Amino acid sequence: MTARPITHLRHVDLAVPDFDKQLAFYTTTWGLTQVADDNGIAFLAAEGSPEQYVVRLRRGEKRMDLISFGAANATDVDALAAQLIADGVQIVREPDKLDTPGGGYGFRFFDVDGRVVEVSSDVELRRHRKIEEREAIPVKLSHCVVNSPDPTRMRDWYAQHLGFRLSDTLVSPHMGDLMYFMRCNDWHHSFAIARGPHASLHHASFEMRGLEEWMRGTGKMLRAGARLTWGPGRHLAGDNTFSYFHDPHGNTIEYTTAIATIDEDTWHPGLHDVTDPLTQDQWGTSDPMSESVASTSFNDPDVLFTPPPV
Structure with a gap:
């Protein structure tokens, strides 16, 4: 292996x-x-x-x-x-x-x-196509973030057993570590672990073709009446854009683009203080991060140690 x-x-x-x-x-x-x-x-x-x-x-x-x-x-x-x-x-x-x-x-x-x-x-590759300019649909699945009541244990488990590497950490002066960004390739993160009250899906993120398509997708969702929970903005960790919405069952999903890639030979994980407005949104276009904003992605407690029927 x-x-x-x-x-x-x-x-x-x-x-x-x-x-x-x-x-x-x-x-x-x-x-x-x-x-x-x-x-x-x-x-x-x-x-x-x-x-x-x-x-x-x-x-x-x-x-x-x-x-x-x-x-x-x-x-x-x-x-x-x-x-x-x-x-x-x-x-x-x-x-x-x-x-x-x-x-x-x-x-x-x-x-x-x-x-x-x-x-x-060995999963057969699917015939796919180039997303056209101004086409506001996802190119691919970008990353998945989960909530955990013990994110440090989760971080260490995924590093030890699956070989994930830590890219960056979101920290609070009052609450300690809030999120670990984990990578399995040269993307800044394909997986992340957030501190939450229970184990659940935090959000699933979908990559758009570029900034134009990301903004058009954000507008498309707003016009469709989808609930915008946070954004649009641009994170510091990962340098990616974000627009978070809720699906009909309350799962948080994100349109993103321009996520950073990592040079393994030079990268050192950073600590990003969430009380600095630039940490959550470099542009300042989204609502400031708050407990109410954070709680929109707590989701319902998940079903644990029970496999799905299929």
């Missing part, structure tokens, strides 16, 4: 009670494309991404079913599974062929908080 077994973020899987409403929102409004369905399960692709799908929606009790990451090959998948078992990590599904779109080879396990993680390789 390579020293860093995870190559990238593949998809985020959500279950919701009002499946039809959620599906219509993510396709018609948000801009994803339904590529497959299977009896109350929809697989949604981003037009600019070679991933078979970036969001899976399932009809059921509200929860985040799983987070999926990629590995380089089946050998790395098997080696990672063997190492996790040796370390006492609870396996949900042993390595095997996948029956989801694009096939592949993978397995599932619980992280230290109890959410389900999937790691897979």
